[in-house]
Amino acid sequence: MKFKGFKGALVVMIGLGQMTGLSMAQTACQDDLNCKSSWVGQDSKAMNRLFAFADDYKAFIAKARTELSFVEEAIKFAGKYNFKPLKSNSPMTAGARYYEVNRDRAISFIVIGKAPLDKGINVIGAHIDSPRLELKGRPLYSNGEFALFQTNFHGGIKNYQWTNIPLALMGRVDKKDGTTVAINVGLNPDDPVFVIADLSPHTDRGYGDKKVKAIIKKEDLDPIVGHIPNISGNNVGARVMAYLTATYGISRADLVSAELALVPAYAPRDLGFDRGLIAAYGQDDRLASYAAMRAISGLKAPQKTAMAYLVDNEEVGNRNNTGAKSAYFSSFVAGLLSRKLGTDYREVALKQTLRNSKMVSIDVNPGINPKNPGVWEAGNAPKLGYGVNIKLYGQGNSANSEYIAWTRNYLDKANVPWQTTTYKVGVAGGGTIGGEFSRQDMEVIDLGVPVLSIHTPYSISSKIDLYSLYRASRAFFNTGL
Numbered sequence: 001m002k003f004k005g006f007k008g009a010l011v012v013m014i015g016l017g018q019m020t021g022l023s024m025a026q027t028a029c030q031d032d033l034n035c036k037s038s039w040v041g042q043d044s045k046a047m048n049r050l051f052a053f054a055d056d057y058k059a060f061i062a063k064a065r066t067e068l069s070f071v072e073e074a075i076k077f078a079g080k081y082n083f084k085p086l087k088s089n090s091p092m093t094a095g096a097r098y099y100e101v102n103r104d105r106a107i108s109f110i111v112i113g114k115a116p117l118d119k120g121i122n123v124i125g126a127h128i129d130s131p132r133l134e135l136k137g138r139p140l141y142s143n144g145e146f147a148l149f150q151t152n153f154h155g156g157i158k159n160y161q162w163t164n165i166p167l168a169l170m171g172r173v174d175k176k177d178g179t180t181v182a183i184n185v186g187l188n189p190d191d192p193v194f195v196i197a198d199l200s201p202h203t204d205r206g207y208g209d210k211k212v213k214a215i216i217k218k219e220d221l222d223p224i225v226g227h228i229p230n231i232s233g234n235n236v237g238a239r240v241m242a243y244l245t246a247t248y249g250i251s252r253a254d255l256v257s258a259e260l261a262l263v264p265a266y267a268p269r270d271l272g273f274d275r276g277l278i279a280a281y282g283q284d285d286r287l288a289s290y291a292a293m294r295a296i297s298g299l300k301a302p303q304k305t306a307m308a309y310l311v312d313n314e315e316v317g318n319r320n321n322t323g324a325k326s327a328y329f330s331s332f333v334a335g336l337l338s339r340k341l342g343t344d345y346r347e348v349a350l351k352q353t354l355r356n357s358k359m360v361s362i363d364v365n366p367g368i369n370p371k372n373p374g375v376w377e378a379g380n381a382p383k384l385g386y387g388v389n390i391k392l393y394g395q396g397n398s399a400n401s402e403y404i405a406w407t408r409n410y411l412d413k414a415n416v417p418w419q420t421t422t423y424k425v426g427v428a429g430g431g432t433i434g435g436e437f438s439r440q441d442m443e444v445i446d447l448g449v450p451v452l453s454i455h456t457p458y459s460i461s462s463k464i465d466l467y468s469l470y471r472a473s474r475a476f477f478n479t480g481l
Contacts, residue, residue, distance in 0.1 A: 037385045038417045038464045039276065050467040053294070054278060057466060058268035061286050063187070065263045066170050067105045067312045067322070070128040070286060074107045074293065074310070075099070081297040083109060092117070092340040095301035100332065105312040105322040108332060109296045111477075113305035117340055118349050120356030121333065123307045123442075124296070124473055125324070125433050126289040126363060127314030130282040131155030131455045133162060133221055133262040134171075139255060140225075142237035147226030149194070151262060152218075155315030159216040161456050166193035167223055171260035173250050181248050186265045193265050194223035223262060264457040276385070276463055283451055283459045285314065287466060288362040295473035303480035305336075314363075314433050324433035330354070330440060351441070358403070359444045360476050361434030362469065364461070365389060365421060367450025380422040382450035384462040387417030388472045391446035394422065397435075399445035407445055414475035417468055421448070447472065 042050075060077070064070035078099045084090070086098035096112040106128070113122075132154050139149040168186025175181065186193045198216065226240040244250055250258075268280035292308040299306055313323035321328060333353055338345040367384045368376055376382075382389045390407060392398050399407075411418050423429050438444040449465035 035386065035419070037383075038387050038468060039385055042464075050463055051275070053467050053470065054463040056294075057287070057290050058278060058280065060290055061280055061282055062268050064128075064286060065130075065168070065187075065282055066132070066261050067128045068172060068259065069170060069184075070289070070310075071101060071104055071107050075101070077293060077297070078109065083297075086110070088339070090339060092336065102311075102328055103322050106328075107310050109293060109308040109310075110336070111296060111299045111302060111306045113302045115304050115480075117305055117333075117337055118353045118356065119304060120353060120358065121305045121307055122302070122477055122479060123309055123357060123359040123437070124292040124476065125309045125311065125359055125361045125437065126292055127285045127312065127324070127433055128289050128310050129154065129312050129315050130263075130284055130286065131157045131315055133157075133167070133223075135255065135258065135260040135262070137256045138252075139260075140237050140241060140252065142235060145227070145229065145236060146224050147236040147240040148222040149225050149262075151221050151223070153221070154261070156455050158212075158456065159218055159221060160198075160212055162221055163196045163198040163216060165457055166195060166265040167262045168265040169194060169260055169262055171258065173248065173254050173258040173260070175250065175254050175257070181250055181254075183248065183260060194225055194262065196221055196223045266458055271460060278461045278463060278466070279458050280461075281457055281459070283461050284364045284454045285362075287364055287451070287461055288448065288469065291466065291470040292362065292473050294470050295477055298474060299477055302477055306477040311433060314431075318433055318436055324436040329437070355441045357442045358476075358479075359434070359437050359442050360407075360473070361432045361437070361444055361446045362473070363430075363432040363446065363448050364451040364454060365391065365430060365448045366454050367452055369452055375424065377422070377424050380420060382419055382421040382448075384450050384452065384460075385464055386419045387449075387465065387468045389419055389421040389448045389450060391448060392420050392422045393429075393446075394425075400443070403443050403445055407447075410475050410479050411472060414471060416472045416475060418472070421450075 060073060064073040081097070083097045083099045086100040090096065090098055092112050094112055094114045097110070099107060099109050101107050133151040134154050136150040136152055139151070141148055141150060166186065168184070168191070170184050173181040173183065185191050226236050228239055229236050230239040230242070241252055264281040266281060268278060271277035271279040289310045292310065296306055296308045309329065311318075311322060311324050313319045318324040320326065330350065334350045337349050337353060341349060365382060368381050380392070388411070390404060398404070408418070432446050434444045434446045447469070449461065449469050452460040
């Protein structure tokens with residue numbers, strides 16, 4: 001792949017300084033005088049490398065739009081990079097590469113290190129769910145000679161942003177006989193799409209003075225899914241249900257045991273004349289998850305065992321047995337130890353392993369928006385193109401200062417550009433999966449990269465930040481004792 005961006009921009013970047021790799025450590029935003037864009041000084045080899053990485057990322061998230069589809073694509077990824085399914089008798093030898101799937105909705109990658117497991121594990125955690133709409137248990141109804149789906153919402157959304165855009169339907173239906181039916185409609189160019197129709201400006205008089213939240217309520221986010229009546233001429237919904245039965249072999253009652261999500265059907269695209277940005281649905285937090293997967297895929301036999309732990313349901317509070325609050329993680333580590341120690345395994349070994357482990361919880365966060373920069377306090381605000389963010393929340397929510405210093409050290413040694421992030425006090429904030437692991441006596445720090453329009457149907461990231469997060473993840477996995 002060759003760099004396809006604006007040639008004039010490339011000439012300027014090269015002219016500012018030739019480099020054989022990506023940004024040098026002094027581009028970390030330690031203060032206003034020592035802070036510049038990571039794009040400055042990149043040579044053509046570096047540009048080609050990071051643009052190729054971005055193309056791979058776009059191809060992956062084009063298909064991985066829900067946690068179910070992410071896991072499906074991640075299993076294919078695992079096979080390409082020689083990860084094998086973890087089994088009860090899998091050897092715990094240095095360099096062994098395994099993956100394990102939790103209920104089809106979460107996945108872990110692990111590379112066994114040279115040091116004993118009880119010396120600790122280097123874990124990168126991220127989540128693979130994103131804000132979306134999902135079908136209610138009895139979704140199908142008719143209204144005004146249209147068939148529509150009743151929906152609920154997953155994660156924080158702005159209602160109006162989900163109207164008048166093409167939506168795809170993805171997920172599964174589980175039937176009483178134990179069989180599962182996969183549904184994926186709207187991503188292929190020949191597929192139909194679904195749309196939540198809003199009022200036109202010609203007919204919305206009386207609505208214009210209302211607040212945005214009052215115009216489109218969450219109960220109103222029902223997409224049109226059919227228009228042609230059945231043979232009797234008065235029931236569009238019956239015709240849609242007949243289609244679902246004929247095509248997928250499912251009944252109306254089967255929709256009660258279904259996990260069907262409506263997600264934006266837009267394809268990931270380059271943004272801007274210079275192609276330096278990526279516009280795509282679901283970058284929170286599949287950007288971080290993809291970076292972690294790519295980082296662990298390049299390991300051979302690290303000093304400490306490395307794990308990419310990619311979970312579900314962060315957007316709704318880390319719930320359920322596939323979310324970060326589940327006991328699954330500690331059970332998973334206990335299983336690794338028992339394979340290694342055999343009959344000598346004791347719970348104290350698990351406690352010691354967790355205490356000696358280090359975790360990076362990576363999750364994107366809002367970057368400075370050129371249209372509304374004032375929502376940040378500028379001195380502690382993250383900028384697109386300036387590298388990974390060390391998140392400093394304060395109020396007892398930050399990592400210990402010694403762990404922050406340790407993090408700075410490996411980032412600087414690997415020449416990874418970084419900046420700090422603190423939300424405007426008292427008026428903004430967000431969460432990650434990190435707190436669920438610090439409760440298990442692990443050292444945890446939150447890192448991320450800035451993204452514009454988070455939780456919208458089409459968010460915006462910087463290609464160089466994506467690549468910097470990958471490099472930061474790789475550096476973390478390669479740290480020793």
